[in-house]
Amino acid sequence: MVDNSELPFRMLCRKYGADAAYTPMLHSRIFTENEKYRSQEFTTCKEDRPLFVQFCANDPDTLLEAAGTVQPHCDYVDINFGCPQRIARRGYYGAFLMDNLPLVKSLVEKLAQNHIRVSCKIRIFPKLEDTISYAKMLEEAGCWVLAVHGRTRDEKDGKKFRADWKAIKAVREAVRIPVLANGNIRHMEDVHDCLEETGVEGVLSAETLLENPAVFAGYRTPEWVCAGEEEEKCRDGLLDQADLVVEYLKLCEEYPVPWRMIRSHVHKMLGEWFRVHPHVREDLNSQSKLTFEFLYDMVDRLKKLGGRIPLYVKDTDVAKS
Structure with missing residues (x-):
């Protein structure tokens, strides 16, 4: 969720049912050295709780300095030991610290x-036994809450590799601290299945949430609407991406963040619209400098163009369970 879980987006997700939220992954060394980075990359408000502020780090003293700065404004300081990207390899943090326990x-x-x-x-x-030993070591070191992504460091493609819920269950049974599960969450039915199968205290969503910030309210994207049933039989409330984008933009006006974050969310939430109207996406990409006026006008253009309008469909049986 680098660049993708900033304050406006967190507040949007909270509105639609997220019980807690993580900040984007912050670089602990840059956070301690650069005031501009601190002020732009980490913002919060009194309603933004419970909050996990996550850092990548490879130096204990630097991490402590960064953590001390944010501690009054959050509930947990999170260390990201799960990032598998090349930038984490180059910077020696995230999942690449698994080689240096x-x-x-x-x-x-x-x-x-x-x-x-x-x-x-x-x-x-x-190997499962290595994962169990890893989790126990973190508990003994003083970890309060452990989030487990059920894929290995090399399994970066979530569509290609299914997360291993059995491994997450084994971790849950091996430690006494709360465990959160991550992986395979596409809609609320998956949330309930994961809770039942793993016994964890909570479930995280990342990629799905970027496309559908209302997932925890029970809304589904068309790809996952009532598989095997006619859509009309399970449709309750409708909420389209365009309306969510407008809500998000209004929150961005209230809580300013860098434009690169806004651009990224607009692309994710309007992805299906852009596939129908690629010229609108090209127009967005051509903008070297964005404005709210342009983005609101773009949403209006898409609504007027029509075509296939992807809706979130609320499955009331799941949402009420």
Whole structure:
């Protein structure tokens, strides 16, 4: 969720049922050194709770300094040990610290020993016993909450590799601290299935949430609407991406964030519209400098153009369970 879980988007997700939220992954060293980075990349408000502020880090002292800055404004300081991207390999953080467990332990201990509530996000090892040992080590080091992404470091494609809920269940049974599950969440039915199968205390969503910020309110994208049934039989409330984009833009006006974040969310939420009207997407991409006026006008253009309008469809049986 780098660049994709900033304050306006978090507030939109909270409106539609998210119980807690993570900030974008912040670079602990840059956060301590650069005031502009701190002020632009981390913003919050009193309604933005419970909140996990997540950092990537490979130096305990630097992480502690960064954590001390945000501690008064959040519920947990999260260490991201799960990022599998090349930038994490180059910067030596995220999932690439799985090769140096003593360093991982020292990062967690540094925060815990300084009375900071620390949470961790991890990926699983290819061998289950290694994953269990990893989770127990983090608990012993002082981790308060553990989020487990049920894929290995090399399994970066969520559409190609299914998350291993059995491994997450094994972690849940091996530790005493709360565990959150991540992976395979497309709609609320998946949330309930995951909770039942793994026994965890909570479920995270990332990629699905970017396209459908209302997923926790029970809304589905057309791809996942009542599989095997006629859509008309299970349609209750309708909410289209254009309306969600307008809500998001209004929140961005209230809580300013860098335009690159806004551009990214607009592309994600209007992806289906852009496939129908690619010339509108090209117009967006041609804008070197965005304005709210342009974006509101673009949404109006898409509505007038019509075509296939993807709607979120609320499955009331799932949403009420």
